[in-house]
Amino acid sequence: MTFVVTDNCVKCKYTDCVEVCPVDCFYEGPNFLVIHPDECIDCALCEPECPAEAIFSEDEVPTGQEQYIEINAELAEEWPNITEQKDPLPDAAEWDGVPDKIDHIER
Numbered sequence: 001m002t003f004v005v006t007d008n009c010v011k012c013k014y015t016d017c018v019e020v021c022p023v024d025c026f027y028e029g030p031n032f033l034v035i036h037p038d039e040c041i042d043c044a045l046c047e048p049e050c051p052a053e054a055i056f057s058e059d060e061v062p063t064g065q066e067q068y069i070e071i072n073a074e075l076a077e078e079w080p081n082i083t084e085q086k087d088p089l090p091d092a093a094e095w096d097g098v099p100d101k102i103d104h105i106e107r
């Protein structure tokens with residue numbers, strides 16, 4: 001089991017989540033974060049920390065966002081590790097809550 005970062009993180013990237021992860025399993029792209037499924041210990045600490053409510057347990061990913069399970073696994077192999085919180089993206093408040101941001105993920 002793993003936790004998964006989903007659609008509402010895209011173009012927000014608040015990064016509150018990385019501060020609480022005991023195993024540092026978050027990986028950072030230009031405008032999105034992912035969780036490495038082989039490193040996540042399923043502790044659930046990050047889920048309530050996300051201001052965008054973008055983190056879900058693998059078995060609770062909202063309907064229509066299942067593709068994020070594979071996206072997290074794929075991009076965690078490509079992107080660098082992030083272990084410290086940083087400022088959110090400048091337009092985070094504007095994009096928070098906008099649906100279907102998957103095509104905006106920059107790689």
Ligand code: SF4
Nearest residue numbers: 021040041043044046
């Ligand atoms: Fe890290 Fe725990 Fe969140 Fe997994 S569930 S990403 S181990 S904080």
Ligand code: F3S
Nearest residue numbers: 009014015016017050
């Ligand atoms: Fe993204 Fe939420 Fe973390 S917006 S960077 S999953 S705190």
